[in-house]
Amino acid sequence: MKHKKTFILVVFIAVLLTASGFQTSPEYKILFEKAKFTMETKGDLNGAINLFNNIIKKYPKEREYAAKSQLYIGQCYEKLGVKEAQRAYQKVINNYPEQIEAVKQANEKLSLLIRAEAVAGKNGEASNQKSTKLLLSGTGSGGKLSPDENQVVYRGGSNLLVKDLKTGIVKTVVKFGERDGDYAVNLVWSPDGKQIVYTYGAPMLVHDLRIGNIESGESRVIYSNPLTYPFAQDWSADGKSVVCMIRKSNGTFAGYGVFDIDTRKLGQFVSAEEGEDGTASFSPDGKYIVYDLMEKGNRDLFVYSIATGEKTRLTDSPAEDGKAAWSRDSKYVVFSSNRRGSWDLWAVPIQNAKTAGEPFLVQADFGNKSKKITRSGKLVYNVSIVMNDVYTLDVNPMTGESTGDPKLITTSHYGKHKRPAWSPDGKKIAYVRDEDPNWILCVRTLEDGREECIETGMNWISWISWSPDGKSVALSSYGLQGKTGGFLYSFETGQLSTLFKNEALRIDTSILKPLGWSLSSKEFLCIRFVKGFADQELVAIDVNTKEKRILERSVKSDRNMMQLSPDCKRMAYVQFDSIRKEIRLVVYDLQDQEKRALVTMDEQKAWIHYPIWSPDGRMIEYHLFDRTLKQNNEEVRVIAVDGSWEKKIKTGKLNIVTDLMGQDAWSPDGTKLALTLWDQPMQELRVMDNFLPK
Numbered sequence: 001m002k003h004k005k006t007f008i009l010v011v012f013i014a015v016l017l018t019a020s021g022f023q024t025s026p027e028y029k030i031l032f033e034k035a036k037f038t039m040e041t042k043g044d045l046n047g048a049i050n051l052f053n054n055i056i057k058k059y060p061k062e063r064e065y066a067a068k069s070q071l072y073i074g075q076c077y078e079k080l081g082v083k084e085a086q087r088a089y090q091k092v093i094n095n096y097p098e099q100i101e102a103v104k105q106a107n108e109k110l111s112l113l114i115r116a117e118a119v120a121g122k123n124g125e126a127s128n129q130k131s132t133k134l135l136l137s138g139t140g141s142g143g144k145l146s147p148d149e150n151q152v153v154y155r156g157g158s159n160l161l162v163k164d165l166k167t168g169i170v171k172t173v174v175k176f177g178e179r180d181g182d183y184a185v186n187l188v189w190s191p192d193g194k195q196i197v198y199t200y201g202a203p204m205l206v207h208d209l210r211i212g213n214i215e216s217g218e219s220r221v222i223y224s225n226p227l228t229y230p231f232a233q234d235w236s237a238d239g240k241s242v243v244c245m246i247r248k249s250n251g252t253f254a255g256y257g258v259f260d261i262d263t264r265k266l267g268q269f270v271s272a273e274e275g276e277d278g279t280a281s282f283s284p285d286g287k288y289i290v291y292d293l294m295e296k297g298n299r300d301l302f303v304y305s306i307a308t309g310e311k312t313r314l315t316d317s318p319a320e321d322g323k324a325a326w327s328r329d330s331k332y333v334v335f336s337s338n339r340r341g342s343w344d345l346w347a348v349p350i351q352n353a354k355t356a357g358e359p360f361l362v363q364a365d366f367g368n369k370s371k372k373i374t375r376s377g378k379l380v381y382n383v384s385i386v387m388n389d390v391y392t393l394d395v396n397p398m399t400g401e402s403t404g405d406p407k408l409i410t411t412s413h414y415g416k417h418k419r420p421a422w423s424p425d426g427k428k429i430a431y432v433r434d435e436d437p438n439w440i441l442c443v444r445t446l447e448d449g450r451e452e453c454i455e456t457g458m459n460w461i462s463w464i465s466w467s468p469d470g471k472s473v474a475l476s477s478y479g480l481q482g483k484t485g486g487f488l489y490s491f492e493t494g495q496l497s498t499l500f501k502n503e504a505l506r507i508d509t510s511i512l513k514p515l516g517w518s519l520s521s522k523e524f525l526c527i528r529f530v531k532g533f534a535d536q537e538l539v540a541i542d543v544n545t546k547e548k549r550i551l552e553r554s555v556k557s558d559r560n561m562m563q564l565s566p567d568c569k570r571m572a573y574v575q576f577d578s579i580r581k582e583i584r585l586v587v588y589d590l591q592d593q594e595k596r597a598l599v600t601m602d603e604q605k606a607w608i609h610y611p612i613w614s615p616d617g618r619m620i621e622y623h624l625f626d627r628t629l630k631q632n633n634e635e636v637r638v639i640a641v642d643g644s645w646e647k648k649i650k651t652g653k654l655n656i657v658t659d660l661m662g663q664d665a666w667s668p669d670g671t672k673l674a675l676t677l678w679d680q681p682m683q684e685l686r687v688m689d690n691f692l693p694k
Contacts, residue, residue, distance in 0.1 A: 067096035292322035400638035420674035572611035
C-alpha cells in the first residue's frame, strides 16, 4: 500500500513538472493538470469535477482552459451518468462557441450519447415510450389539427379544405379568389373547433385578419389596417382573443399583439424595429404568452404576462431558440434550437411562467418546425418533404452523354441542399443546406460519406467556389443589407473573411459579381457593373491585399450568367437580344475579342441558364427552359465548344432546379456532374406522443 501511494505521488509530480516545462506555469494550468491527474490517475471523478469547476469559476477569461475543463467535466459525468454528461457537453457548445476543437469534441460526444440512448430506448429526461407517427400525408400547405384531433384544415389550391380523419371526407369550407395571387396563411382553429382564424392577403397588398366558419363556409374580415398586418399565431382557450405576429406594410417584422375578438382591437405588447419574424403561443390557462424575439443578433424565448404586462426571459443562449409551445400541464415549454449545431427539439422546465431548470434535448434533428401541443398532450407539427437535393450524374467525358441515373449524395435533412461545388482534388463536394434562418455550408467526403456542417455566419449563400489549393471556399451572398459581397471561409482557421463588399467597392452605382479564381490563385475575378448596369468591367481582386485591377473595360451590358473558362482566356455567357427577340449562349475570346453564338433561341419560346465549362474547356453544360411546355419544361444540355455536337442530359424522373442563383459543377476529371434536382413536394402532418417527462 505504501509503494502504491509513493508511485501515485511520483506520477503526480512528473505530471506537474511536464506541464510546467520545469518552469513556473500560470496557476490555472497547474490546477488543470491537477484536475486531469485526479480524474485519470486517481480515478476520483467527483473530485475532478470540483477542480474543473473551480478553474471555470476562478479563471473565466482563460477561455481555452475553461472550455477544456467543461469538456472534461462531461467526460467525468459520462462515467457517472448520461444525463449530466449531456448537459456538461452542451455547456461547452453554448458557452465557448469560439473554442473550435472543444466544441467539435463536445458535439461528437453528445451525438454518441444521443445515439446510444436511442438504441437503448431512452431519451434523456423524456419518457422512454416516446413515439412518432404520420397523421396525414398530402395535406396541401399549412395543415392544422382540430382541438378534438378529428379534423385537419389546410390550403388546397385557392380554397380552405377540411378533412375528416375518421371518414376521409374532404370538404371546402372557404373559397378564395378575390384577387389574382391571393393566399391564406397562419391557419388557427378556435377552441370549440367551429371556426378558423387566418391571415388573408396578396403580395404588396393589405393583409387582413379573417374568420371562417367551418359549417357555413362564411368568412368575414375582423381586422384590416393598411399599415399593420397581423399574422394569427394562437387562439386563447376562452375563445376571446388571438395572439398575432405583426408586420409593417413593407413586410418587416414589427412585434406581437393580442387581438380582442369582441372589441376588434389589436393591442401590441412587443414592438420591434428590426429582426426576423417569430412565433407566439398562449399558455393553456390563457394567462401568459410565450414568444421568440431577436435581441442584439440573438433569438431567445420570452414570456409575457397578460395581467401584469411583465416580460420574462426563458432562455439565454448564443444559439437560436424559437417556435415554442406550452405543454398541457404548463410544466414545460418545448422549442426548436440549433444550440448543438443542428435544429433539434428542446424543452425547458417552467414554474409560474418562469424557468425552473436547464433546457434539455427531446429529439435530435427535429428541424425548425412550427408546432402545437394538443389537449391530450400530443405534439403536432408540419413536415414539407421537398426533394430539392444534390445528386451526381456520370457523364462520358468525350461525348457529353449521361451514362446512368442520378445518385443522391446526402444522407439526412433531405430536400434542403443545393448549389454543389466540387473540390479541386475531386474527393469532396461542398453545398449549402437551407436551415431557416441561416444557410449552412456542408462538405461531404465522397469516399466515406462523412459530412461536415459549418455555420459560417452568412445568412444566405448564393454561390460557392473552391480555392485551387482546396483550403478555403469563396462564398457569395446577394440581397442581404450590409452583407452583400464575396467572402472567404478558411477550413484551416474556421474564420470567415471579406473578399469584397459591394458597398465598400461601390463607384457610383457599381456592384461586383463573383466569377472565380485566377490561374495563379492569388486573385479573385469579378464582373463589376457600372453606370447603372449599362457597362461591365472584368476586375481582379488580390486575395491578400484586397487591391483591385481592371482586366477589361467597357464590356457591354448584354452579358448575363457569365463564367470564365478553366484557362481564363474565354468567357461563356447568356446574351439577350431585345431587337431580334432572341436569347443566345455565347463564347467570347478575351484575347482577340471574337464572339461566337453556340445556341440561339426565340426568347418567347425558351430561356438559357447558367453555362458551366467542363474542366478541359471542350464542353459547356447549360440549362434550357422550354416556355411552351407547362410540365417537364427544363432540361440539362451539354454542347461542344466548337459547336460540332450537342447532347441532352437525362435526369430520369427528377427535375432540374433553375433558380436565380443556380449552380452545377463538373468533377475535375470531367466524368461526373453535380446537380441540384427536385421531385414533387409532399406535405405531411405528424404527431409525437410521450415526449416529455411524466
